[in-house]
Amino acid sequence: MKAIQVIEPFRVEIVDVPKPEITNPDDVIIRVTSGGICGSDIGIYNGTNSLATYPRLIGHEFGGIVESIGSAVTNTAPGDQVAADPVISCGHCYACRIGRHNVCRDLEVMGVHRDGGFAEYVKVPAANIHLYHKKFDESLLGLAEPYTIGVEINQRAQIQADDRVLIMGAGPIGICAMQVAKRNGAKVIMTDLVKERLYKAKEMGADEIVSVSEENLEERLDRFTEGEGIPVIVDTVCIPSSFEQAVKLACPAGRIVCLGLKNQPSSICMADITKKELTIVGSRLNNHCFDEVIAGFEDGSLTPQKLMTKAYNYKDIMDALTMITEHPKDVLKLVLKFN
């Protein structure tokens, strides 16, 4: 079968590899119909993703149709439309034992630490398979994973109805988190430097948008919260100064979600955290968030069709990568089609 492999940084090829076979009773083989290209795939391509090893069959956002199942699999059957959770954990470390397997000590993500789903077929453990219940557009089956990042963010920040939420950055993660927050009944204000992204965020449901190069964010937040200050901040910008700004902006008893993976320190005053008794949490990957995403796809509150900027045949992966690197402002999510 064909698969997309990053041989080494800046060298991606369509390779011929053996089609996966059932070897364990809980194996599920999926005929992949679509995958989403993520910032971390770009990082593997250009050598800036420190977690990746080479050569690597990439792709952690993928879905498709079940082709065959092992003898012990009961949660799915051939022909089902499914999304696959790329998070693989050990099951017995501290994090796994307390139900936080997405930060497992020996965490592996398909498409990053081990081979992924940008291939005609992929083998996934049955526990990582999640079913679509209604017939869904095949080119969108791979877009559940980015929305699970949004669900995890909402869970980590305990976002609920009537919460006022500031999402810094209107890229794909910010927009997924926003749609999930809206689904939870919150009111969301989003910032970015790029107007096109802000308009897209508004079109997809953000209550308010702020172009931070032109407007005073504090004034806007003041109006947005009737002077109370912002209680929930999601930082998808992930640079040292955005984290510093979040700690300054959060109101007393506020919650801040961090998503950055860079090893750059921020200058944070302890007193800001102590005096306001802030809750600062990390959010990584997803912890059993697929079923909530699929429910959102099926009730129409989450709109992957609007997240998708364009679909490419997987053989045109280089065109897609070029589009993302040369026109980042115009791309929210590019999809690869495998059929």
Ligand SMILES: [Zn+2]
């Ligand atoms: Zn991703």
Ligand SMILES: [Zn+2]
């Ligand atoms: Zn573990």
